[in-house]
Amino acid sequence: MLRFDPEPAEAYRELRKNDAQAELFSRVRQVCGELDDDHGQAHLRRHRFTQPPLWYITVADRTDTWVILWEPSPDHPVDAIIRYIGPASFA
Numbered sequence: 001m002l003r004f005d006p007e008p009a010e011a012y013r014e015l016r017k018n019d020a021q022a023e024l025f026s027r028v029r030q031v032c033g034e035l036d037d038d039h040g041q042a043h044l045r046r047h048r049f050t051q052p053p054l055w056y057i058t059v060a061d062r063t064d065t066w067v068i069l070w071e072p073s074p075d076h077p078v079d080a081i082i083r084y085i086g087p088a089s090f091a
Contacts, residue, residue, distance in 0.1 A: 002082065007084070008083065008084050009082075012032070021064070023061040024064055027061065028068065031059055039072060055070055056068065064087065065087070066088055067084065067085075068084070069085075
């Protein structure tokens, strides 16, 4: 199961409402679906921060690059928790 912290859940909802960013939302939604299906896939675990231990996935359209920060749930390792969805200012 995929879970969201409150801030990334709100960012996801706002992105979904923004017609100008429909392509970006489609890509974010696809990655979220993949995380929900099986977050053990190698392409979802290519990039990692060590402190705090989070995985990240960059998602881009023609004009913006966003990032999804996530981690396996400490209580239920088969679940993933999204900690951030937004602009990738560090990428």
